[in-house]
Amino acid sequence: MFNMMELMIGKTKIRIVQGDITEQNTDAIVNAANPSLMGGGGVDGAIHRKGGPKILDECKKIRETKWPNGLPRGNAVITTGGNLKARYVIHTVGPIWRGGKHREPGLLAEAYKSSLKLAVSNGLKTIAFPSISTGAYGYPIEEASKIALKTVKEFLEKEDKLDEVVLVLFTQSDLDIYKKTAKTLETFKNFH
Numbered sequence: 001m002f003n004m005m006e007l008m009i010g011k012t013k014i015r016i017v018q019g020d021i022t023e024q025n026t027d028a029i030v031n032a033a034n035p036s037l038m039g040g041g042g043v044d045g046a047i048h049r050k051g052g053p054k055i056l057d058e059c060k061k062i063r064e065t066k067w068p069n070g071l072p073r074g075n076a077v078i079t080t081g082g083n084l085k086a087r088y089v090i091h092t093v094g095p096i097w098r099g100g101k102h103r104e105p106g107l108l109a110e111a112y113k114s115s116l117k118l119a120v121s122n123g124l125k126t127i128a129f130p131s132i133s134t135g136a137y138g139y140p141i142e143e144a145s146k147i148a149l150k151t152v153k154e155f156l157e158k159e160d161k162l163d164e165v166v167l168v169l170f171t172q173s174d175l176d177i178y179k180k181t182a183k184t185l186e187t188f189k190n191f192h
Contacts, residue, residue, distance in 0.1 A: 027127065032132045042136055078122060
């Protein structure tokens with residue numbers, strides 16, 4: 001398959017693929033949400049549309065109880081997957097790109113880490129991520145790919161409870177950027 005790369009970190013497989021995040025057959029998919037958790041455009045809108053009203057209902061309960069002012073950037077929460085193939089959706093809010101001088105790299109890394117921690121704490125074994133913050137939030141994909149891959153790698157080097165992490169890129173050009181980044185990161189030399 002030309003539109004995929006994979007590697008093992010410990011017992012966890014990392015795959016980089018081109019595809020539709022809403023079609024992933026993993027325990028959880030990650031939603032690049034906005035702080036309101038009420039759906040929106042891009043990945044967020046697609047997940048809410050395909051997953052159906054149960055996701056929105058659970059998001060409303062989270063807003064009413066835990067996060068009445070909205071989910072802070074870098075945090076993550078979990079809901080049902082509704083009508084999706086994935087059993088759960090992990091919603092995380094990445095940073096809006098403002099030139100890189102407003103804690104964007106740290107907040108982006110935290111969005112990935114929070115999602116991975118939530119998956120593990122809920123006993124999940126497989127998780128799929130979109131490229132967080134690179135759509136409407138304008139994060140440059142080259143920089144975002146470095147943070148995503150480095151954060152996932154570092155998490156998996158310390159945590160061995162996940163079987164698979166999938167990074168799902170919507171376009172061929174985004175996939176090519178992630179593959180190029182993976183090949184340039186020293187610890188990803190055994191990608192194929």
